Amino acid sequence: MTVYVDLSNKEIVNATKNRLIDIAIDAFSLKGFSGVSIRELTREAGIKESSFYNHFRSKEELQETIFANFRVSAEKIKPQVEHLEYIVKAMPLEAFLRQVYLNFMDHVLSPKMEEIWRILYLEQIRNKEAREIYLNELVGKSLWYMEAVFAKYIESGKIPPSSPAMLAAEYQYPVFSMISEFLLLRLDGKATDDIRRRMEEHIAFFARLAENKEES
Incomplete structure (x- = not known):
């Protein structure tokens, strides 16, 4: 069972609250947030509907807790920026990119995280927080982070000068x-070998490209 943290007070949530989160992730990832009622969640959890409010003030707070725990997991995919200088000295670019890819696969295939990715895709139109997580934290932070990575590799002399942002x-x-x-x-139960191979080929191809790319 996944263990969640109440980010408001940094404590491990109790068993019933943990079960409500698990049930909500399953339900929201299939039906969307608006397609699931508190009554459905509590019935599945085996508690009274009124007991829901002993754990969450609203269904929205439950979803915010899910998103907050997702953020914590996603932050672990990449090494911290302050460690980059040491890592860059120790690892070729391709090895670094491959390790981040492996960290991502561990994250997305861990219990419940794949379902939360689906929730983010489903809720982007309706839910501003879901949009902000995807656009600012997944896309925006990833671009910012990778710019810092490439800048460090250029600074170290391991790849030629170029635009880190590009x-x-x-x-x-x-x-x-x-x-x-x-x-x-994955959602349709189809094989992912081909797309995983292409992701790995992209890493190898781009590392070779970056090592030989110079600004004109």
Whole structure:
């Protein structure tokens, strides 16, 4: 069972609250937030509807808790920026990109995280927080982070001078597309070997490209 944290007070949530979160993730990922009632959630949890409010003030707060725990998990995919200088000295660019990819796969295939990715896709139109997570924290932060990575590799002399921002965009936008394809294939129970192979080939190709790319 996944263990969740109440981000408001940094405590591990109790068993009933944990079960409500699990049930909500399953339900929201299939029906969307608006397609699931508190009555359905509490019936599945085996508690009275009124007992829901002992754990969450509203269904919206329950969804916010889900998103907050997702943020914590997603932050662990990439090494912290302050550690980049040491990592860049120790690892070739391709090895670094491959490790981040493996960290992502561990994240997305961990219990419940794949379903939360589906919730984010489902809720982007209706829910501002879902949009902000996707646009600002997944897309925006990834581009910012990869720009910092490429800047460090350029500074170290391991790749030629170029625009770190352009390298980040050229590398990361295909990754976003392939992640979406991977998750959609998983949703339909289809094989993902081909898209995973293409993701790995993208890493190897881009590392070679970056190592030989110079500004004109």
